Amino acid sequence: MTKLGRPHLHYATLGSTNDRAREVARDGAPHGSIVTADNQTAGRGRRGRSWESPPGQSLLLSVVLRSAPDLLTLRVAVAVANACGEDAQIKWPNDILVNERKVAGILCEQEPGEDWAIAGIGINVAVDLNQMTGELHTTAGTLGREQSAIGPLRDELLEHLDAALRLDTAELVKQWSARDALTGHRVEWNGGTGIAAGIDSDGRLLVDSGSEQFALDAGEVSLVLGA
Ligand code: BTN
Numbered sequence: 001m002t003k004l005g006r007p008h009l010h011y012a013t014l015g016s017t018n019d020r021a022r023e024v025a026r027d028g029a030p031h032g033s034i035v036t037a038d039n040q041t042a043g044r045g046r047r048g049r050s051w052e053s054p055p056g057q058s059l060l061l062s063v064v065l066r067s068a069p070d071l072l073t074l075r076v077a078v079a080v081a082n083a084c085g086e087d088a089q090i091k092w093p094n095d096i097l098v099n100e101r102k103v104a105g106i107l108c109e110q111e112p113g114e115d116w117a118i119a120g121i122g123i124n125v126a127v128d129l130n131q132m133t134g135e136l137h138t139t140a141g142t143l144g145r146e147q148s149a150i151g152p153l154r155d156e157l158l159e160h161l162d163a164a165l166r167l168d169t170a171e172l173v174k175q176w177s178a179r180d181a182l183t184g185h186r187v188e189w190n191g192g193t194g195i196a197a198g199i200d201s202d203g204r205l206l207v208d209s210g211s212e213q214f215a216l217d218a219g220e221v222s223l224v225l226g227a
Contacts, residue, residue: 003031003032003162004032004034004063004158004161004162005032005034005154005155005158006032006033006034007029007030007033007034008033008034008036009024009033009034009035009036010035010036010037011035011036011037011038012037012038012039013037013038013039013040013041013055014035014037014039014040014041014060015040015041015042016040016042016043016044016120017035017036017037017040017043017060017061017062017120018044018062018107018109018118018120019042019044020035020037020062021033021034021035021062021063021064021118021120022109022111022118024064025064025114025116025118026114026116029064030064030066031064031065031066031067032063032064032065033063033064034061034062034063034064034154034158035061035062035064036059036060036061036062036154037060038055038056038060039053039055039056039060040053040060043060043122044107044120045105045107046105046107051105051107051122052132052133052136053122053124053127054127054128054131054132056147057124057125057126057127057128057131057142057147058122058123058124058125058126058127058150059121059122059123059125059150059153059154059157060121060122061120061121061122061123061154061157062118062119062120062121063118063119063121063158063161064116064118065116065117065118065119065165066115066116067115068110068116068117069165070169071169071172071202071203072108072110072117072119073093073094073106073108073203073218074093074094074172074173074176074199074203075161075164075165075167075172076094076106076108076119076121076161076164077090077093077094077096077106077176077179078090078160078164078167078172078175078176078179079157079160079161079163079164080094080096080104080106080121080123080157080160081096081179082160082164083123083153083156083157083160084096084098084103084104084123084143085098085143087099088103088104088179089179089180089181090176090179090180090181091181091182092180092181092182092196092199092205092218092223093203093205093218094106094108094218096123097141097181098141098143099141100141100181101139101140101141102139102140102141103123103124103140103141103142103143104121104122104123104124105121105122106119106120106121107120107121108120119161121157123143123153123157124140124141124142124143125142125143125145125147125149125150125153126142126143126144126145126146126147126149126150127140127142128142129141129142169201170201173199173201176199177198177199180196180198180199182196182205183196183197183198184196187205187207187223187224188223188224189207189216189223189224192207192209192214193209194207194208194209194210194214195207195208197213200215202215203218204216204217204218205218205223
């Protein structure tokens with residue numbers, strides 16, 4: 001039995017489950033507390049982007065973690081990929097793809113000097129892609145399950161997360177690498193281009209440019225898949 005998931009605060013509509021989780025963490029919520037919502041009006045993604053989710057069709061979950069382990073985003077990515085199924089792949093740093101489309105996103109947040117971290121996870125469980133706006137029509141994916149699958153998937157994910165939080169670094173990198181969508185593919189970032197060659201034990205993306213190898217830090221680079 002996982003220790004994650006209690007207490008559970010659920011809302012029909014929230015701005016952002018991550019924002020609410022940060023509030024309850026600041027107020028002393030224990031390790032494993034979760035915040036979920038059927039609908040977010042201000043869902044947040046990485047790099048200041050918004051996260052779109054048609055109401056009632058996604059798992060929108062934030063987990064309060066106290067004394068979070070290192071390599072948290074790698075751990076959460078492994079857990080989410082495991083929950084999404086055998087075909088799920090991880091596009092560094094932590095987009096979850098099925099059939100090359102993004103079905104889940106992860107936003108881990110910490111505050112300097114605080115003893116908590118928030119693992120925010122959005123999974124397109126039963127999303128009608130026709131309700132997605134703009135370019136998400138062509139880039140977003142869905143697990144194609146029923147809305148009734150959202151609750152069971154949450155419980156399954158929390159079990160996977162509990163397990164991933166306990167992995168030693170070597171096993172974590174091994175499990176992450178088994179899901180790696182990028183290895184062997186050309187990637188471009190603000191600074192160069194090269195062929196993705198896995199991750200190092202700090203979770204940095206290794207890229208071969210031909211003459212040298214770079215280690216890219218997720219906080220510093222914006223990555224696109226090259227042709
Ligand atoms: C990304 O891919 O850019 C990360 C998206 C993370 C979205 C989830 S949905 C639940 C939680 N609450 C938020 O506001 N964001 C995360």
